[in-house]
Amino acid sequence: MAKDKSEVLEGLIEIIVDETGLDAAAITPDKSFSDDLDIDSLSMMTIVTLAEDRFEVEIPDDSVKDLSTVASAVDFIANA
């Protein structure tokens, strides 16, 4: 069953804030992890792994490169 996207977004923002120290208000669905939030591939793997634990989903390593924006990550997690 698909998860509630607003709950996923809220949880994902908490993880990103905890890992990067970014202001939560700056993390909106349209933001690109690399271009807008300056999150590199290693930080992305940390965020993804913490999201896997939090939302009890599996995000294959090969799929991480496709999660370019916050919205795409929310969609993947919600539908996983």
Added chain:
Amino acid sequence: MIEATPTRAGSQILGVDGVRGSEVVTNEQVAGPIDSSDEWIRSRTGIVTRARAAADVTVLDLAEAAAGRAIKRAALTPDQIDAVLVASVTYFQQTPALAPQLADRLQTGGAAAFDLSAACAGYCYGIGLADSLIKAGGATNVLVVGADKLTEFVDPTDRTISFILGDGAGAAVVGPASRPKIGPTVWGSDGSKAGSVGQNLDFRQAVATGVWPTLRQDGPTVYKWAVFSMAAVAREAIAAAGLTPGDIEVFVPHQANLRIIEQQVKRIGLDPEVIVANDIVETGNTSAASIPLAVERLGRDYADQGSLGGKLALQIGFGAGLAYAAQVVELPNTAIPIERKSRG
């Protein structure tokens, strides 16, 4: 009836030392061929320089120099060493092994000697084996050497791993103790990820194609495993020693990437005041040599506070295989003054 060998209560690390390649290679020197920069390399890896050995220096030369120093630190003579374990992935011959030649150069008088291939986990595999050998009565004083000249397998244009690699050797002498000063080794492997780090060609392919094999890695996959899976292994090793993360005074992980080390500290739940080895910054990743080299550097860095001897250190090696091993050890006296001279 076959008589059993008398067993022992425990073992201890008597001395640790090492040598680095003599050439200091800056980020600027490696950045060009990978279209990178000092800033990018520092932010992704924490590395500022890497130590690389001269072309005519062999992995056996590095191993010999490190081993000789460790034996002196242990206050032993080579003839008191009865087993030599060499962890290396950069020795070119399948046979004969490196270890017997090292045992001969050191003049051990014919110590048992063999190589082990566990890449960046090799040193901790060796410490675990030495501990088991000594407690089981199979050996009395075991020399464990991690030696790698990784620049033999570097492709300057490779963006995945080559720019972090260095050359060096580290060694420990392990001997008997009246109580355990080396905790249980938690070790294992995950061969399903064998393709995530290692040589890009085997030697038959290299001969057939005329292309020298070099190292490659899938950085994000290895990072995820190194941070999260290895944090769990580390916690297991701490618990196996009857301790909690807060009891660990020194953390000496394989020096693969400063970002990994910082995440491991967080994920394992170590005390924020724990002493963390960061030899990676100046030496780069030296595979099996990195943990003993990091201990050697800590000994110098904390020399003004006396010895680190007796402090509880968590060491964890992890890398190609994938293979890993972790144990808690009481550090040996690190304050013994010994002439410093790099080799290579």
